[in-house]
Amino acid sequence: MSKSAGAVERSALEGGVAPCCPPLTAGELSDTDAVTMAAMFKALSDPVRLRLFSKVASHPGGEACVCDIQDVGVSQPTVSHHLKKLREAGLLRSERRGTWVYYRIEPSVLAAMGRLLTSP
């Protein structure tokens, strides 16, 4: 299959749709918002993916070259797969510069997830 098939899988978040919602303790989540936010939590539900995300998030400036974060004990294609999932969920953005791809956290998405889990 052509590479364009992958584009169909892209989350709307990749296009910059703002994530939602008030804290879970403040009110019930709607069906639609639950689907949106569950997809974000799913992106962090794998230990390797969570470690990769933490490596990008804790890098100076919230950006890291893929060359600096791939020592997570899995193969390079597996790293790529996990980074793609994080990108599709809207948690990371990527940019190619020369040989390497750089990943950057999406602060608004991180903030939305944190806000959802805010305690009263």
Place this chain on the structure above:
Amino acid sequence: MSKSAGAVERSALEGGVAPCCPPLTAGELSDTDAVTMAAMFKALSDPVRLRLFSKVASHPGGEACVCDIQDVGVSQPTVSHHLKKLREAGLLRSERRGTWVYYRIEPSVLAAMGRLLTSP
């Protein structure tokens, strides 16, 4: 199989082990902490489960009777399955009182997840 087999699946969190960690933006997550926290995010990675959790979390006092939260469009056994997963991940506690089971959020776990996602 006997019901005790299910006990083996229980998360250590059910025993009251405190969740971890500083914000993801503050430092890399260790292997062990990533396993712990990914399991919590996994509990919220299903839309129905996330809605059930939001129903308990937004109920007055952070506690709800299962009779008040089961209108999420799935069967009662499916609701029970999801509530079990949330309990095993340490996000909810349950208590039987008479006919009904009551679910209560575990504020320390919610706070730990929120802290992990805190933006700088």
